[in-house]
Amino acid sequence: MVKKIGLLAIVVMVSIGLSGTYGAAQQFPSKDITLVVPWAAGGGTDTIARTLVKNAKKHFGVNVNVVNRTGGLGAVGMGSVTTAAPDGYTVGVITFHLSNYRMMGLAPLSYRDYSLIQLINREGAAASVAANSKFQTLKDLIEFAKANPGVVTAGHAGAGSVQHLSLASLGLREKVKIVHVPFDGSAPARTAVVGGHVTVAVTTISEVLQLYRGKMVKVLYHEDTKRHWLYPDVPTIAEAGFPNAKIIYDWRALGAPKGVPADRLKVLIDGFKKCFDDPEFQKMAYDLGLATVYLDSKSLETFLAEMEELHRPALESVGLLKETK
């Protein structure tokens, strides 16, 4: 009896094993894919990720489930993807912070630890003042700041954030002394500017959409090469009179663990491209003011390498460069 059961178990196990390998070789994906989001549910990155994979079933044949693995300033979630099994069933959203971890001495992680899939969106910073502020243009603000060093206070999303670095680089270029007030995220920073607690708030452009449309803030500039479709009267940084050739972008992209078999990686790349091109996703990004930009794996790598080079001097200027070789 015992023998029989043992034999049966072996047969069952072998057949499961065989069918498993066969199934996998023939068809990928054969089960749901996990998309790790390194930031909390409800936040900007989470919202984008969830919308991106809303219709995944149509494009992959299986669902892509979002899992929020938060903590460590995104490093826990992003790190977990690099160490996940490279079977193609775990994919992660990577964000701006990945360019900082090594240089700020926070975590030994960079874009080099991933098989990159694609870029999802990128956007520049924007500076807003309260609707009743005496400053009408960026020139007003900079001139005032030059005449009164240390009087202008600028709220941003926290030390090392894209908002922080963009502001620091502007200050460096124009040699003005602006008091940086780091908040814990963009939401409190933009509320503080509406409430009059700081002179100016630096956020990414899409983060002030509702306040801009509600005429609670004036947006002084948008750091990009062309105007934004939802902010027709907001000048680019060059139009505002302070051209900057080296724009630091906030970005979101997709990456898989290193070592995913090439054929599976191709399925992922094609599938996510279809999710990205899905009209529902594009419409939502358009309405939210998110500039979706597709870069394939190769160009994404070049882009991220460029970003790291721009971060280094910016981080150094605010005393956050602690690069470990």
Next chain:
Amino acid sequence: MDWNLLLLGFGKVMLNPVNLLFVFIGVTAGIIVGALPGLTATMGVALLIPFTFGLDPVQGLVMLIGLFTGGIYGACISSILIGIPGTPAGAATLLDGYAMNKKGQAGKAMGMAVIASWFGGTIGALIMTFASPQIAKVALEFGPPEFFSLAFFGLGIIITVSGRSILKGLISGIFGLMLPLIGFDPISGAPRLTFGSMELLGGITLIPVLIGLFGYSQVFQGIEKILVLPAIKTELKNLIPKLSEIKTVLSTMVKSSLFGVFIGAVPGTGTDIAAFVSYGEAKRSSKHPEKFGTGILEGVAAPESGNNACAGGAMVPMLTLGVPGDAVTAVLMGALTIHNFQPGPMLFKDHPEVVYPIFAAMILAQFVMLFVGLGGARFFARLINIDRRILTPIIFLLCVVGSYAMRFSFFDVGISLVIGIIAYFMNYYGYPGSPVLLAIILGPMVEQNLRRSLVISHGDPTIFFTRPISAAFIFIGIFIIITSYYRVKKAMDREAPSSSAQEKAESN
């Protein structure tokens, strides 16, 4: 406020039985999620978002609103029944709720909690419906100095939740203030006390600490006495408190609800703080502060009406300004955004067809919660009659799962075990757990806003006194600290002869 639109909103939710069903599902799911230690309304809402994709947006949203409402109430069930708050919002209810349970009055405590939750929740929802634009203005008045002063005022509550020794309460509080120092500091950009650990970079989060402080320490104590603990006979008959009893706590409920709405409306402060502030103020202004903590109705009514009222308040800045009032509304904001209704000043103008059903659902959810809560209380209360030898291991398992589930992190399981062992010994030597929790919630708020304010003022501390709201909170805070110190101390001295006998009874 547009009456027609509100009526339409009610019509939209109530006339379609399917919508009502979704509110019901949301509330019930919320109560269950809230009652399970470690699973929070925040997580429940996040988990349900994908299920709302296929639904009509309004249906999805009313379900999430129901879950929010149920989740806050649900936390008190485990507080009362097993002495472990289901979420931080229920931690203040533990103080008197669990004490009532020990006296065999779990049923009554549950009944009171449901009624207080309904009362507070309804006031919160009504204020949100009728005064959103006005309340949003108050939220804007809060800059870094005001946040600092509000948190300072909140820390004053430590005195009233300290239990028998104020000194030991303060020591616990300082321990609690030190924990959030660990992790990435958004102001300087430096990792603090992380010893190179990626996991510690994110800091020590609230849920694992909550589970350690109350869950594991409770389990360890339970194991200690597993064979000698006498079974508690729970009175299940008088579930609904008598009208005369409700009358005695009515003024407490009104006051707590108003506190709750206010605290909710201030961005970044949530239901947990609302519950503690309501409890602290009820105790401080009570004629018999010494009775708090021994199991009285007011001690359950105050935090429960406070935290449920907070929900309505927290929705206000989220809907009107796009700034979430607390963690749950942050996730709700994401849900609204995914359905293409981005919260902010334009939401009321662009999408009244969504805003008013949200108001209606919030009010309705309170009533659904009242019925589900009262119906379920009898069933839940029966759970404590389960043999401790079976219940304790189950609770242990729930603690492990709860601490893991928040971030899918074994690291958090470890953190909560370590905190649990510390808490066990703290308990043994009479150091209360609540001040630790309160300090962890308020610590980062105090620290960051102190530094932020001083950056703005170029290091000049008078910024806290020259701004009226900030100054008011500092002075009220100092007043409350002093008066509660004397009142609590006096009451305890009065109690002193009988307290030693009671302590003995409790330690059995």
